[in-house]
Amino acid sequence: MKPRYLTKSRFKLALECPTKLYYDGKSEYANQKIEDTFLLSLAEGGFQVGELAKCYFPGGYEIETLDYDEALRQTNELLKQDHVIIYEAAVRFENLFIRADILIKNKKKIELIEVKAKSYHTSKDGFYNKNGSIAAAWQPYLYDVAFQKHVVRSAFPNQSVSAYLMMADKKAKCPTDGLNQKFKVVTNDNGRKGVVVSKALTTNDLKEEILIQVNVDECCDIIYQAGFETDDDVISFSDYVNQLADCYMKDIKIISPPSNTCGGCEYSATEQERKDGLKSGFIECWKECLGWMDEDFLVPTVFEIWNFRNKNVYIQAGCIKMADIYEEDIVPKSDNKPGLSASERR
Template sequence: MKPRYLTKSRFKLALECPTKLYYDGKTEYANQNIEDPFLEALADGGFQVGELAKKYFPGGCEIKTLDYDEALHQTNELLKQENATIYEAAILFNNLFVRVDILRKNENKIELVEVKAKSFDAAKDSFLNANGEIVTKWFPYLSDIAFQKYVAMNSFPNHEISAYLMMADKNASCPTNGLNQKFKVAKDANGRKKVVVTQQLSAEDLAEQILLQVNVDEPCAAIYSNGFEDVSFGEYVALLADHYQRDEKIGWPLSATCAKCQYRTNKQEKTLGLKSGFEECWREKLNWTDNDFLEPNVIEIWSFRKKNQYIKEGRIKLSEIAEEDISPKADKKPGLSPTQRQWLQVQKVQCQDTTCWIDSENLRREMSGWIYPLHFIDFETSSVAIPFNKGRRPYEGIAFQFSHHVIYEDGQIEHRGQYLNVEPGKFPNYEFIRSLKAELEYDNGSIFRYAAHENTYLNLIYKQLMEDQEEIPDRETLCHFIRTITQSVGGSEAQWNGVRNMIDMCELVKRYYYSPAMKGSNSIKQVLPSILNSSRFLQEKYSKPIYGAQGGITSLNYNNWKWIEFVDDRVKDPYKLLPKMFQDVSEKDFELLSDSEDLNNGGAALTAYARLQFEEMTDYERKEIHQALLKYCELDTLAMVMIYEAWKDMIFPLEHSGEDRLS
C-alpha cells in the first residue's frame, strides 16, 4: 500500500474543508469533480503553462516516476550536486510529501517555484492588504506554496529556502506567432494525454518571457505567523497529516461552503450504492434522516450573506427562517429587490407553493418598450495563458463563436445567423465583430443577452481595436458599432451607453420572475427547464417536430426537431437531448463541464475549442466537435427565445389561443 502522506494536493483539499481528507480517494464515496485530471486542467485553461515554465529554466532534470521512494531517491541524488535544476522534485518531511514544480539549488540556497494558471500584474496586484493580511483571492495559491516551503525548510534545515509563484504576466506580449501551437497535446503509449513541446521552439519564442516569477516569502511568513483556526501553521499541518495517516475523519463545523462539496451523490450514483460524504457530515452533526435532506435549506437561498449565521444557530431548513431573518426591503427599482427575492424563495417553500411568480405589470412595461425584430445573441469565448498570436497578452480574451435568433413582430422565429472559428492559431475577434455587425446592423430592433458576459467581451474587443498597432481599415466603424450596442465597463477611459444597448435577460429574471424549481439559481441552465415545466404553451408548441422543419422555425443546425420529451412527468432538460460533444469523455465529466459554474473560464464549449486548438485529431473528430459546438450554441439563444415566449404568454395571453396558458 502507498504511504498515506499529506501531499500538496491533499493540503489544498483540506483548505476547502479538513473533513474532505477522509473522503479523498475512497471509491465508495461519490465525487462530483471531473474525473479526468487532464480534462479538468484543459477546462481550466492552464495545462500548457507548466511546460512553458520549464523552458525558462533550461537544463533541468525531470522526476517522472510516480513512486514516492524512487522520486525521493532521484531528487536527493540530484541535490548532492552543488547546482541543480529539478522539475517535479520530491521532498519528504515526516508524513508530509510534496512535488515541487521547479526546484533550483545553488550551493546552500534552494528556490521553490510553483507554477499557477493565474495572471498577475506586478504594478497593480498585491498579495497583502494594508493590514498585512493575505488578500482573499490569493489565499489558496499562497497557502499551497507556503506548505511546500514549510516541508522544504524542515527537510533541509541547513539551507536557505525561498518561495516563488510563477504566473502569466498581464503586461507581457507574446514574442512570436504560433507559440501556443508549439505546446501540443498528444497521447503516450498507454493512451494517456500529455503535452509535447515541438522541436520548432526557438530562442525568439522565449526572448520575452510571458510568465512572471514573483517572490512570496513575505506572504508565506504572514501565513506562518497567523496560523490556522487558533493553532500555529505547523500544528495545523501536523493535525491534518496525523488524521490522514490514521484514516480518521476530522469533524469540522458545517458552513455555507458545504453547498460546493464535491462528495455528493447524483440520482444514478445513489442507485449504485455510492455514499455521500456531504450527507454523512450533515447526519453526524444534525442527526438528519433521509427525509430531512428532501427539505430545502438555507444554503440554497440566492445571494444570501447570513447563511453561516443561521447554520451556527441550527436554523437550517427554510421552514425555520422568519421574515425578520431576511428583512426584505424595496430598493426603489422596479420589481423585486435582492432581499425581497430571497424572502419570496423562502415564502414559496413555507407555503408549499410550487407555482411561478411574475411581476406582470413591470415586465409588461419593459416588454412594451422593446423594438421588433428582437435579437437574441450568445457568445462562446476563451482565454489562454499562452497566446496564439504575436503581441497578444496572456489570458487575453478570444471570442470564437456566436449564435443569433430573431423574433419578428408577427411571432415568426428564425435562427438567423451564427459564427464559429476554430482554426488553430487564428485570432478571430475582428472577424467575429464584423460578422456580428452584419447580423445586427440592418434594423433598430432590441438586442438581448443573458448576463454580463457579452457586454464584457465586446468592451474587450473595443479595447483591442483601439490599442492594436496594426492597420485595421474599418477600426472606427467597428468601434462605433460596439458603442451602439453596449455600455462601457468600469475602468474604461471612454464612457458610453449605446442607443441599442443590449438588454440583460438575467437581470429581468432577477427582478421580475421566480420559479421554485430554480432553487435560488438564475443560470439559464436552471431557468430553461423550470419554465418549460411550467408552460403548457411551450410544451404544446415544442413537443411537435417544428424546429428546423419546412413551414416551422428556421434552424441552421437542426431538422424536424422536437424539444419536449417527458421523463417521470417532467420535461427533460433540452441540453440532455443533444448528442455528446466528445466521444472519449465520460457522461459524468461532460455533464460537469456543461453545468459547472466554478470553472475559471469553464464549460464544454471552451474545452471543445481548446481541444480543436491544441490536439492532434482526425478530420472526422474535428468535424463532429465543430457540428456539436454549433448545436449547443444555437440552443443557448433558443433558450432565451423560449423564456421570452413564456413571459409573453403569461403577460399578453390574448395573443395566444385557447388553452395555451401558463399554469
C-alpha cells in the first residue's frame, strides 16, 4: 500500500479546506477538478516552465521514479556529494513528503527552488499587504514553498536552507522566437505527462533568462510566525502541519464548518454522477454539519445569488437557503445607469 504522506499538493488542498484531505484520491467520490481542461492546460504550461528552469541550472540529476522509497533512496545517495543539483528531489520528514522542483546543495547550504507558471515584476509585484501580512494572491505559492522549506530543514537540520520562487520575469524579453515550441508536452505510455526538450535548443535561447529567481525566506518566516488559527487558539505552523499529516495518515475526516469555499468544492457530484454511483463529498459534509436531508439540497441557496459578497457571513450565521435571505439583506440599489444595477439583478 502507498504510504499516506502529507505532500505539498495535499497541504495546498488542506489550506483550501482541511476536510478535502479525506476525499482526496478516493475514487468513490466525484471530483470535478480531474476533468477541468483549463487546469490541465495550466499544468501543461507549468511543465514547460519547469523544464526551462532546469536548463538554467544545468548538470543536475533528475529523479524520475514516482516510487516514494526509491525516489528518497536516489536523492539521499546524491546528497552524499558536497555539491549537487537535483531535479524533482524527494525529501521526507516523518509523514511529510515533498518533491522539490530544483534542489541545489553546496556543502552546508541547500537552495530550494519552486518553479511556478506565473509572472512577476520586481518593482510592481509585492508579496505583502500594507500591514506586513502575506497578500492573498501570493498565499497559495508562498505557503507551498514554506511547507517545502519546513520539510527540508526538518529532514536536514544541520543544513542552512534558503527558499526561492522561480517565475516568468515580466521585464525580460524572450531572446529568440518560438522558444516554447522547443519544450513539447508529451504523454508517455503510462499516461504521465512530461516535456521533451528539442535538440534545436541553442545557447542563444538561454542567453537572456526569462525566468526570475526570487528569495522568499522572509515570507516563509512570516508564515511560520503567523501560525494557524483554530476554533479557539493559534497553533504553530509545524503543529498544524503535523495535525494534518496525522489525520491524513489515519484517514480521519477533519470536519470544517460550511463556508464560501463549499460553493466551488470539487468534491460535489452532478446528478448523473450520483446516478452512476459516485458519492458527493459536498452532500456528505453538509449532512454532517447542518443535519440536512436529501430534500434540503433541492432548494436554492445563497450560492445562487450572483455576486453576493456577504455570502460567507450569511453561511456562518446559518442563513444558507434562499428562503432565509430577505430583500433588505441584499440591499438593491440603483447605480443611476441604464438597466438593472448589480444589486438589483441579484
